[in-house]
Amino acid sequence: MxxxxxxxxxxxxxxxxxxxxxxxxxxxxxxxxxxxxxxxxxxxxxxxxxxxxxxxxxxxxxxxxxxxxxxxxxxxxxxxxxxxxxxxxxxxxxxxxxxxxxxTPGDAPGAVSARAAAELVRSRGVDEALAIATDGVPAWLATELTRAWRGYGDGLADSLAAAAERPAxxxxxxxxxxxxxxxxxxxxxxxxxxxxxxxxxxxxxxxxxxxxxxxxxxxxxxxxxxxxxxxxxxxxxxx
Incomplete structure (x- = not known):
């Protein structure tokens, strides 16, 4: 065969x-x-x-x-x-x-960053969180973050937290x-x-x-x- x-x-x-x-x-x-x-x-x-x-x-x-x-x-x-x-x-x-x-994500820089971003969105709202997250970053990255984060709507914080806590x-x-x-x-x-x-x-x-x-x-x-x-x-x- x-x-x-x-x-x-x-x-x-x-x-x-x-x-x-x-x-x-x-x-x-x-x-x-x-x-x-x-x-x-x-x-x-x-x-x-x-x-x-x-x-x-x-x-x-x-x-x-x-x-x-x-x-x-x-x-x-x-x-x-x-x-x-x-x-x-x-x-x-x-x-x-x-x-x-x-x-386990632990204190990996990407996990720490995502947890902090999730908390920032929950405590300050998307607009203020974006202003803080994009302050001082290259223009292209600010553009990417602004479009993508707004696209997540009310699910942004939960999405960031889910990624930060999921083991690779x-x-x-x-x-x-x-x-x-x-x-x-x-x-x-x-x-x-x-x-x-x-x-x-x-x-x-x-x-x-x-x-x-x-x-x-x-x-x-x-x-x-x-x-x-x-x-x-x-x-x-x-x-």
Whole structure:
């Protein structure tokens, strides 16, 4: 009996980071994946405490038509890896940009930042929270935060808190992912330390990593997507 191996994935499902949205993740990944004739699927956040569960459901739905590449930015990368661990037969690869922690969030900078933002939104309201959060940050980041945070509506604080408290896969769990994985880091990003990305890279059996900088992403968001996709290709995708 002949066994037919599955062909390359036709779709990549990409998830946003904490407090981010589908608009940004699409600006990062759509063109780099399009160059490979892979369609970028970018689910919109479903605000509230069930944010991660909605992303997992979106991955399940997309994989109903066949295996997919999964990935995302920051929290979205965590959830994509979580889904891949539970669905090894439906995930042909991972593209993971800016992982923020592994295992329990603890005092990881991204988790601390998200908890503080959630409390700020609850105590001061979205307008004042945005004024504080965007004070002194680069203009591109202020624009991204303003659009994305307002898009979450009344579910913003719960969404930020849900991301801050959800464990990422542990290093031991990551070591079982025998699929091509591309990891991308920004070497000037204190919220998503490159040391964390390096720990993910070391744990994953078939991974490579490429880097860029936040100041580059600010003028060219695709730079982050190109780094992740190039690392995935070097790791053995799109098999």
């Amino acid at each position: 002949n066994v037919v191996e599955p062909g390359p994935a036709r779709s990549a499902v990409l998830l946003p980071g904490t407090g981010s949205d589908d608009v940004f993740v699409r600006s990062v990944f759509e063109v780099p994946f399009g160059a490979l004739c892979v369609r970028a699927v970018t689910p919109r956040p479903v605000p509230g405490p069930m944010l991660a569960q909605a992303y997992l459901a979106a991955l399940d739905e997309a994989a109903g038509d066949g295996p997919v590449v999964a990935g995302g930015v920051s929290f979205g990368a965590h959830v994509a890896a979580e889904w891949a661990l539970a669905n090894p037969d439906r995930c042909t690869g991972l593209v993971l940009a800016l992982p923020g922690w592994h295992g 896969p542990t290093l031991d769990e990551l070591s079982t992912l025998d699929i091509p994985v591309g990891v991308a880091t920004c070497v000037d990003d204190p919220v998503h330390p490159t040391t964390v990305a390096e720990e993910w890279l070391k744990a994953l059996p078939r991974a490579t990593m490429c880097s860029t900088r936040l100041d580059v992403v600010g003028v060219d968001p695709e730079a982050l997507g190109r780094a992740a996709v190039l690392a995935w290709l070097r790791a053995g995708g799109p098999g």
